[in-house]
Amino acid sequence: MLFLELVLCLVAALVSLVGTYLAIVEKDLLKAVVFSALQSTAYAFIYYLLMAPDIALVYIPVAVGLYPLLLVIAIRKCGRFEEV
């Protein structure tokens, strides 16, 4: 049972790694926010699997709901594409 949880943690960690990398290299900032939210979702799963439901409960609304929304508002004010 513990092994299954570790494997699920591993999968979530891999997903978060890909999400983080894509969020960093993406030049379209709106897509970068979506990738960042993907990473946050994976982290929320990890918190839950590591038996920290308090942190998971605060992480889901902030990192998946409010933080991408604030970033999207900021992007709307500042421009969508990153200039090299």
Added chain:
Amino acid sequence: MGSRLLAALSMCAMALALAYALTVGVFSIYIPIELRPLAKILVTSAYNESTPLFSSMTPEIVTAVVWDYRGIDTFFEVAVFYVAIVATAALFRGIERSAPRTSVGLSTIVRTVTRIVALMIVVVGSAIILHGHLTPGGGFQGGATIAVAVALALVAYGLAKLVEHRIDYETSLKVRSLGLLGLSLSACIALIAALILNTNAYVFQNQPKTYAPIGLPYAVDGVLISGTVLLLNIFDGIAVAAGFALLLILLSQPEDVARERVLSSEGGE
């Protein structure tokens, strides 16, 4: 795109190798079966009716630590959040007087779904707040959840519709101040009672202690309320939800209106 995919794949392979090494290979993972001394103290004292002088009477240990054992720490964490909101409000000064234009919002399907989902989010957030002393959760978690409902309504209906229903700068500021006032009062409630009854008490006191016999009842009519923990959770939830709502309302003002208002409040630059 190809090189990017290759880089992502190689990073995945590295993480896989690291995780394999951590779990089964080089460093054998250590999962403690015995509790550490601090955890033992918390587990035996968080809810223990036989030692009421040392117990916080809160079955949820994280909430017990947050609002009872380390109440002052949490107070300063809350203060950091409010300073951030005050800073945002100062940055957008003058905006509260601007009347928003008519906004159409999104399509009927989105608006109908939002109406249902936002209500459910508010209910779940309230449940998280009110059960904060029994199950994982608490004031900040529930408040942030309720703020997501405001965010959804803001996106689906637009700012003008929210202002029409009095969810605007003024209301959220008032509700937030009310929550803060309640938070301060429930932190000092034992102290106020002690001043009236002429005994000793501490700030953030929950249950009676040795030289401070004033304490809130931890159960009312057989229902566990854990003294001040429930009050602190409720007021913190109200204040956090209103604070996030204030932040979102300020930030979702159109850029040209915001610029005009802020510059005109500088004195006609």
